[in-house]
Each structure stands twice: as C-alpha cells, then as structure tokens.
Amino acid sequence: MSKAVTALGGAVNADGIAAIAEVPLQGMITLRGDLAASAVKAAAQSAAGVAVPGPGQANCTGDSGLCWMSPDELLVLCPYGDVSDHVQRMQDSLGDVHALAVDVSDARASFTVTGPHARDVMAKLAPVDFHPDAFQSGMFRRTRMAQVPVAFWMRDSDSFQIICFRSQARYVFDLLSVAAQNGSAVSIF
Amino acid sequence: MLILTCPCCGVTGEETEFHAGGEAHLTRFGPGSTDDDFESYLFMRENPKGVHFERWRHVYGCGKWFHAARCTTTLEVFGTYPAQTLAPPQELCDAISAKRPGWSWRALS
Numbered sequence: 001m002s003k004a005v006t007a008l009g010g011a012v013n014a015d016g017i018a019a020i021a022e023v024p025l026q027g028m029i030t031l032r033g034d035l036a037a038s039a040v041k042a043a044a045q046s047a048a049g050v051a052v053p054g055p056g057q058a059n060c061t062g063d064s065g066l067c068w069m070s071p072d073e074l075l076v077l078c079p080y081g082d083v084s085d086h087v088q089r090m091q092d093s094l095g096d097v098h099a100l101a102v103d104v105s106d107a108r109a110s111f112t113v114t115g116p117h118a119r120d121v122m123a124k125l126a127p128v129d130f131h132p133d134a135f136q137s138g139m140f141r142r143t144r145m146a147q148v149p150v151a152f153w154m155r156d157s158d159s160f161q162i163i164c165f166r167s168q169a170r171y172v173f174d175l176l177s178v179a180a181q182n183g184s185a186v187s188i189f
Numbered sequence: 190m191l192i193l194t195c196p197c198c199g200v201t202g203e204e205t206e207f208h209a210g211g212e213a214h215l216t217r218f219g220p221g222s223t224d225d226d227f228e229s230y231l232f233m234r235e236n237p238k239g240v241h242f243e244r245w246r247h248v249y250g251c252g253k254w255f256h257a258a259r260c261t262t263t264l265e266v267f268g269t270y271p272a273q274t275l276a277p278p279q280e281l282c283d284a285i286s287a288k289r290p291g292w293s294w295r296a297l298s
C-alpha cells in the first residue's frame with residue numbers, strides 16, 4: 001500500500017494579504033445521475049451526512065459535504081479514509097439506477113484562501129462577482145482561475161475553499177500567492 | 190464581451206467561461222446524402238451582420254451545451270435556450286423582433 005500525499009505536500013503561504021493553504025487529503029466522490037431520483041439523493045446523503053444542495057450551492061461541514069456541480073452531478077466530500085467504503089455502499093444502494101459514483105480524491109487538489117482580503121484575492125483571478133451581496137457563504141461556483149478550471153465555495157464570510165485538478169495544483173497555488181502579495185490589496189469590497 | 194446565461198445551471202458569466210460551438214440548428218447530412226447536401230452541411234454557413242444563432246458550451250462551468258441568440262455587431266445577447274431543440278422558442282424570436290424589427294436569419298424572421 002503506497003502512502004497517499006497531497007499534490008504540494010501541504011504548501012502554505014501566510015505572508016500575504018490572505019493566507020493560502022493546501023487542504024490535507026480530502027475524500028472526493030463524483031456522483032452523476034438524475035439528481036431528482038430518490039436513490040441518487042439517498043446515496044449522496046448517506047455518504048455526506050447532509051441534505052442535497054440546490055443549484056449553485058454547497059452544503060459542507062468540516063471535511064464532509066455535498067457540492068452542486070451541474071444538473072446531473074454532485075461532488076461528495078468525505079474523510080479521505082472513508083472513500084472506498086462510501087463508494088462501495090453508494091454503488092450497492094444505487095443498484096440498477098442509471099448513475100455513476102467514482103473516487104476522484106487523488107485527481108484533485110484543494111486550497112483555502114482565508115482572511116479579510118480573501119475576496120480581493122479571488123476577484124483578481126476569477127471572472128465572478130465577489131461583492132458580499134452577490135457571493136455569500138454556502139454559494140458554490142465552477143469557473144476558471146486565470147487559465148485553468150476550478151470550483152470553489154465560501155466556507156464563511158472571509159474564507160474560500162478551492163478545488164482544482166491535481167496536475168494544476170502548483171499553478172493555482174502560485175497564482176494565489178502572487179494575487180495575495182503584500183501591498184496588493186484592492187479593498188474594493 | 191458577451192455576457193451569457195447558461196440555461197442548464199443558471200450561471201451568468203462572461204464569454205471566457207464559455208466556448209463557442211459554431212452555428213446553431215444545422216441539419217446533419219451523412220453517408221447516402223447527395224453531394225450538394227453534404228457540401229452545404231460541411232461548409233455553407235450564415236455570416237450575418239446582426240441577429241445570429243449559435244451553439245455554446247459552458248466549458249468552465251456545468252459543461253453543458255446550449256443555444257444563444259445574439260447580435261454580431263453590438264454583442265448584445267438576446268437570450269439563451271436549451272440544446273435539445275430544432276428551433277429557437279417563439280418568445281425569443283418575438284423579443285428579437287422588438288429590438289431588431291425586420292430581422293431575418295435563414296428561414297426565421
């Protein structure tokens with residue numbers, strides 16, 4: 001059994017206007033299917049322990065939760081060590097229902113951006129309205145940061161969590177670090 | 190810059206979050222079709238100054254395809270609608286008529 005590691009070994013940059021930190025190993029399961037089907041909803045809820053969020057929403061507590069990815073896709077977050085059990089149980093409970101549950105934990109990297117200027121840092125990189133009236137806790141968005149696709153949600157009023165492809169982890173971490181350089185606060189929000 | 194609203198996930202974003210997929214509502218002609226039909230399917234496209242209908246994909250978002258009606262001169266987006274249809278909805282055509290009286294595109298007007 002190989003020892004699982006995150007893409008950047010827990011990289012941290014706390015020197016700037018917002019703290020950037022790689023999230024420790026995070027279990028992620030892609031669940032695709034008809035989100036209105038009770039079997040699909042039940043599979044998602046049983047693994048994450050929370051209700052299925054509506055479009056554009058994430059329902060996360062700690063390292064568990066559900067994120068609304070598209071009209072036929074949820075991202076299930078759970079502790080890294082529980083992934084294979086959850087996938088097996090989801091597949092068993094889904095049975096013949098037309099759906100897909102796959103472990104994608106090691107295909108992704110995740111970062112947090114925290115601090116009073118977190119919105120500034122995010123707004124420099126993604127073409128999204130980050131005004132506090134427009135983007136709030138619990139909202140989830142798939143978009144791009146500079147040149148790569150990402151998804152993120154607000155964990156609370158000054159903290160974002162970002163998910164990107166593992167192969168682009170260094171690019172995203174460096175982007176965030178540059179956008180968070182000292183003296184670069186825009187303070188527009 | 191175009192501001193598009195994805196009818197699949199509801200996100201309104203600027204065009205860099207999307208990818209253009211060419212002209213809308215093409216009829217596919219494949220093996221067994223006449224040379225003229227096949228040629229027009231492959232090569233012949235509208236090139237309007239004004240109202241145009243296109244396919245777009247929400248490539249940095251939900252990943253779904255959809256249709257958009259827009260103006261090629263002002264970049265105004267008249268509306269978006271699902272991919273699973275052969276023609277734009279009548280309400281959208283009416284809305285375009287209100288803004289661009291006398292518009293036409295292929296057989297539509």
Ligand SMILES: [Zn+2]
Pocket residue numbers: 195196197198199200247250251252253
């Ligand atoms: Zn979309």
